Structure formats: structure tokens, C-alpha cells
Amino acid sequence: MRVxxxxxxxxxxxxxxxxxxxxxxxxxxxxxxxxSASRGAGQVDAQSxxxxxxxxxxxxxxxxxxxxxxxxxxxxxxxxxxxxRVITGLTDLHGNPVTAACSTCHSTRKPNSTNxxxxxxxxxxxxxxxxxxxxxxxxxxxxxxxxxLKLADGRRLEFTEVMTLCAQCHGPxxxxxxxxxxxxxxxxxxxxRGPQVKNNCVDCHNPHAPQFPKMQPTFKPKDRFLEPxxxxx
Amino acid sequence: MNNDDxxxxxxxxxxxxxxxxxxxxxxRRTALKVAGAALGLAAFGQAISPLWSIPENISxxxxxxxxxxxxxxxxxxxxxxxxxxxxxxxxxIEVTIFDPPPIPGVRFGYAIxxxxxxxxxxxxxxxxxxxxxxxxxxxxxxxxxxxxxGSMDMEQGNTTYDHAVPQDDKFYMPVQCQQCENxxxxxxxxxxxxxxxxxxxxxxxxxxxxGCRYCEAACPYHARxxxxxxxxxxxxxxxxxxxxxxxxxxPQGTMEKCHFCLHRTREGRLPACLEACPTGARVFGDLNDxxxxxxxxxKNKRVFVLKEELGTxxxxxxxxxx
Numbered sequence: 046m047r048v049x050x051x052x053x054x055x056x057x058x059x060x061x062x063x064x065x066x067x068x069x070x071x072x073x074x075x076x077x078x079x080x081s082a083s084r085g086a087g088q089v090d091a092q093s094x095x096x097x098x099x100x101x102x103x104x105x106x107x108x109x110x111x112x113x114x115x116x117x118x119x120x121x122x123x124x125x126x127x128x129x130r131v132i133t134g135l136t137d138l139h140g141n142p143v144t145a146a147c148s149t150c151h152s153t154r155k156p157n158s159t160n161x162x163x164x165x166x167x168x169x170x171x172x173x174x175x176x177x178x179x180x181x182x183x184x185x186x187x188x189x190x191x192x193x194l195k196l197a198d199g200r201r202l203e204f205t206e207v208m209t210l211c212a213q214c215h216g217p218x219x220x221x222x223x224x225x226x227x228x229x230x231x232x233x234x235x236x237x238r239g240p241q242v243k244n245n246c247v248d249c250h251n252p253h254a255p256q257f258p259k260m261q262p263t264f265k266p267k268d269r270f271l272e273p274x275x276x277x278x
Numbered sequence: 279m280n281n282d283d284x285x286x287x288x289x290x291x292x293x294x295x296x297x298x299x300x301x302x303x304x305x306r307r308t309a310l311k312v313a314g315a316a317l318g319l320a321a322f323g324q325a326i327s328p329l330w331s332i333p334e335n336i337s338x339x340x341x342x343x344x345x346x347x348x349x350x351x352x353x354x355x356x357x358x359x360x361x362x363x364x365x366x367x368x369x370x371i372e373v374t375i376f377d378p379p380p381i382p383g384v385r386f387g388y389a390i391x392x393x394x395x396x397x398x399x400x401x402x403x404x405x406x407x408x409x410x411x412x413x414x415x416x417x418x419x420x421x422x423x424x425x426x427x428g429s430m431d432m433e434q435g436n437t438t439y440d441h442a443v444p445q446d447d448k449f450y451m452p453v454q455c456q457q458c459e460n461x462x463x464x465x466x467x468x469x470x471x472x473x474x475x476x477x478x479x480x481x482x483x484x485x486x487x488x489g490c491r492y493c494e495a496a497c498p499y500h501a502r503x504x505x506x507x508x509x510x511x512x513x514x515x516x517x518x519x520x521x522x523x524x525x526x527x528x529p530q531g532t533m534e535k536c537h538f539c540l541h542r543t544r545e546g547r548l549p550a551c552l553e554a555c556p557t558g559a560r561v562f563g564d565l566n567d568x569x570x571x572x573x574x575x576x577k578n579k580r581v582f583v584l585k586e587e588l589g590t591x592x593x594x595x596x597x598x599x600x
Binding site: 224225233234260263266269 | 381384391396399400402403406414415418421422437438442443444507543547548552555556557562564570571574579
């Protein structure tokens with residue numbers, strides 16, 4: 046049996062609850078209205094963008110429909126421009142530096158197959174840094190035509206084909222290179238969608254001192270647990 | 279129970295005024311009622327006050343946006359156009375937001391040759407630029423660890439080295455998202471804002487993420503990043519080629535992670551970090567293609583994965599030249 050005071054309290058509670066419920070209903074209704082309004086606005090956008098959607102799909106379909114077996118883009122290897130030119134230190138009438146082909150000097154000099162280091166050279170190339178095993182200059186340079194290179198079996202090789210020369214000794218590297226596991230590249234991994242360009246040996250390695258040089262790191266992310274946070278959070 | 283106790287002058291039912299409390303005699307009880315009602319209203323207002331700040335930060339459209347997987351193509355186009363317009367408004371530049379789907383039958387794999395990597399950090403820089411990272415903290419999805427030779431304990435790795443590299447007694451190990459087959463971050467997410475796609479890439483719906491950072495704690499590779507601040511990117515440095523699930527400018531308070539540059543790789547292109555690597559240490563490709571570069575590495579090199587004992591089954595591999 047409840048006393049009258051209790052009943053009043055229950056009513057009061059009920060009334061308060063109804064106020065809260067009312068407010069909640071109002072809030073929900075407002076939210077629904079805002080949502081439907083924005084959805085309405087969105088529908089206009091959707092209609093205007095329908096055209097572009099269709100276009101995007103068409104493009105995708107054309108890409109998907111092109112059979113990968115029929116179309117395969119090329120893997121190209123960067124190539125040096127040709128025989129190197131030596132800067133003579135002179136300038137021509139227009140002020141441009143004068144360069145000379147290797148053969149300009151070397152055609153009048155007798156090749157010396159015993160030269161191995163820069164110290165062996167008393168006239169030119171004295172500043173050249175050579176650190177490439179125990180090979181001599183003429184292991185790679187062609188004594189009969191200094192504007193070209195020479196393979197181990199004596200065959201002439203153009204400077205542009207230098208990688209064939211490197212691969213004679215560096216077989217494992219060449220094999221890895223052929224499978225994308227040595228040397229940098231840019232472009233596409235998927236050759237049905239685009240071409241790929243791979244670096245040449247001499248893009249990264251100086252042929253006279255091929256060890257990859259030391260580098261100075263220039264970019265460091267600033268992690269919060271290593272440095273004082275920039276913000277209050 | 280006993281209606282006779284109710285005072286006769288009290289208005290009741292539908293015949294009463296709108297606010298019956300106004301019509302009551304000014305007794306202590308009425309005063310208490312008024313005070314109670316005022317308190318209740320104040321408490322309710324306080325409770326919903328965080329909602330007032332929402333319009334300042336996001337639009338109604340954005341607030342009501344559904345989960346990525348529930349969006350129709352039209353929804354997506356509308357959202358992309360909205361984000362493009364917002365970037366145009368804020369930074370004054372034209373960007374294109376698109377959402378390349380996984381290529382059917384492709385599963386991505388990545389490998390790094392630790393004999394080649396010299397720790398120069400160009401990959402981190404490329405990631406920062408490609409993926410529209412916050413410039414203020416030079417954010418990147420990659421961290422290069424300088425490790426003592428002879429140890430595979432990542433705890434001994436140091437990311438803050440600042441000297442010519444490589445050092446003779448160290449090796450360098452870049453760590454980024456390992457795109458696990460069994461990703462702990464995905465299981466940890468309480469709102470399913472992150473998931474694994476068909477090509478193996480684990481992605482984040484930046485608009486669904488609530489920023490709880492559970493995934494960051496769950497990842498054994500420390501591969502997830504949190505946007506503590508609104509990203510600052512100079513307008514002329516913004517990469518305009520933006521994937522919705524990848525490198526679009528992320529909002530503050532969301533998690534993000536490496537997505538193998540899906541806006542590039544799903545178009546057949548190589549990831550930005552691979553193209554930037556001056557040592558050629560990185561190999562990327564399709565694990566389902568037996569002729570791919572990545573499969574040649576898996577077949578011919580002694581590859582390993584990080585923290586194999588955890589059973590995360592990464593699609594990211596490391597190897598040394600023998």
C-alpha cells in the first residue's frame with residue numbers, strides 16, 4: 046500500500062521523464078530533418094555527377110577489356126649517351142667548352158696494357174679514382190679503338206652496351222637484375238598496363254670505383270615518443 | 279491508486295495549459311519542481327554539448343556518411359566530389375579523388391634486400407611526398423631501423439641515426455605495414471574501420487575511424503600512424519592524384535598506414551618508395567603471378583618475415599644476398 050506522497054513523486058518523475066523524452070524526440074526529429082535535407086541536396090549532386098560516373102566506368106571497362114596477353118609494354122634500360130667526351134679546358138668562339146673524343150689523343154699513343162692505377166698515368170687522367178679489383182685499364186677499354194669498349198674475348202663493344210661488359214664478371218648481379226631484384230626502376234610493375242624503365246649499371250655504380258658511395262640521411266620523421274609533442278594532446 | 283488525494287484545483291488531462299507548472303501556486307513544492315526541471319534541462323544540455331561543435335568541424339553530409347562498404351557508386355562519387363571541393367576551398371588547388379578497386383587475381387607482395395639497403399631514408403621522404411603526409415612532423419609510413427649486425431631484435435633498432443650510412447657494424451631495415459594475411463590491427467578495431475582487401479592490402483576508412491588507436495597498439499610492427507594534428511601541406515606540394523582509401527589528405531584524429539600506394543599499384547604502377555630507392559633494394563609484384571619479380575625473389579633468395587612466431591603471416595619479405 047503506497048502513501049499519497051509516493052504517488053505524487055511517481056507522477057513528478059513521470060512528468061520529468063516525459064519532458065526528457067519530448068526533448069529527445071525533438072532532437073531526433075531535427076536530426077532527421079537535417080539529414081533528409083542534406084540527402085535531398087545530395088541527390089541533385091548525384092544526378093549531375095551521374096554522367097561522370099558513367100564515363101569513369103566506361104574507361105575502366107576499356108582497360109579491363111584489353112587482354113593482357115595481347116598488349117605488353119616494354120621494359121627499357123637507360124643507356125649512356127655514347128663514348129665519353131673529355132673536357133679540354135678550352136672554350137670555343139661562342140664560349141662553349143671544347144670537349145674531345147677519347148680517340149683524339151689515344152689514336153696517336155701506344156696502348157699500355159700494364160696500366161692499372163691512376164699513379165701509372167703521368168700525363169692525363171691523374172685524378173681518376175680507380176678501385177675496381179685488380180683489372181687493368183685495357184681489361185675494359187678497347188686499345189684498338191678508345192671510343193669503344195672491349196669484351197673479355199677481344200670483341201668490340203659500344204659504350205652504350207656497357208652492361209654486357211659488366212655482366213661478364215658480375216653474373217649473379219646480372220641475373221638478379223633481370224628479375225628486378227638488383228637495380229632501381231620506375232614505371233609499372235604490371236606490363237599489361239604500362240612500361241618500365243630500369244637503371245643502367247653505370248647509373249648507380251662508377252665503373253672505375255663501383256662500390257656504392259656512403260650517403261647522408263636527409264629526412265627524419267619526428268616521432269612523438271622521441272621528441273616533445275608539438276601539441277597539447 | 280487513490281485519486282482522491284490529488285488536489286481538485288490541479289489541471290489535468292488535455293484541458294490543461296501547455297506548461298502546467300506555470301499554473302501552480304507558488305509553494306515550496308512548485309519551487310522545487312521548477313528547480314528540478316531547470317537542473318534536468320541544464321544537465322541534458324551539458325550532455326549533448328559536444329554535438330554543438332560538430333558543425334564547426336564537419337558538414338552534415340560528412341557526419342551522416344556511412345561505412346565505405348555500404349556506399350553505392352553514386353554515394354562514392356558524391357563524396358569524392360565533396361572532398362575535392364573542400365580541398366579546392368581550403369588550399370585552392372585541383373585534386374582528383376578516385377577509388378581504384380583491387381585488380382582481380384592479384385595479390386601484392388613486397389621484398390627488401392637488406393644487403394643493399396644503406397639506410398639513406400629516401401623511401402621515407404618519397405612516402406611523405408606521395409602520400410600527402412603532414413609536413414610539420416615529416417610523417418611517413420616507413421621507419422628505417424639501424425640495427426646492430428648479428429641481431430634481429432627490433433627493440434635494438436634506432437631510427438634517429440644522423441651520420442653517413444652505411445656504418446660497417448650496422449645493417450638497415452626499413453619497416454612499414456607488412457600487409458598481414460592475419461592482421462591483428464583489423465581484429466582490434468572496434469568499429470571495423472580497417473579491413474583487408476582482396477589484393478592483400480589492409481586499408482582504413484578514414485571517415486569511419488574513431489581514432490581510438492587500438493590498432494596502433496595491436497600492430498607488432500609499429501606500422502600504424504595517428505594524425506595528432508590537422509595535416510599541414512603547402513598547396514604546391516600536395517599530390518593531386520589521390521586515392522580515397524590511400525593518400526587523400528586525412529582528417530585529424532584518424533589512423534593511417536601504408537597501403538602499398540594502392541592509388542598507383544592498382545593502376546599497375548610501382549610504389550613511390552620503390553621508385554625512390556637509390557640502392558635498388560626494393561622488389562614489388564604480384565604473388566599470384568609465377569613469373570613476377572617478387573616470386574623470383576621468393577624462389578631464389580632466403581627470405582624471412584618479421585616476427586614470424588606471431589602468426590601474422592606478412593606479405594612483406596626481407597632477404598640478404600648470400
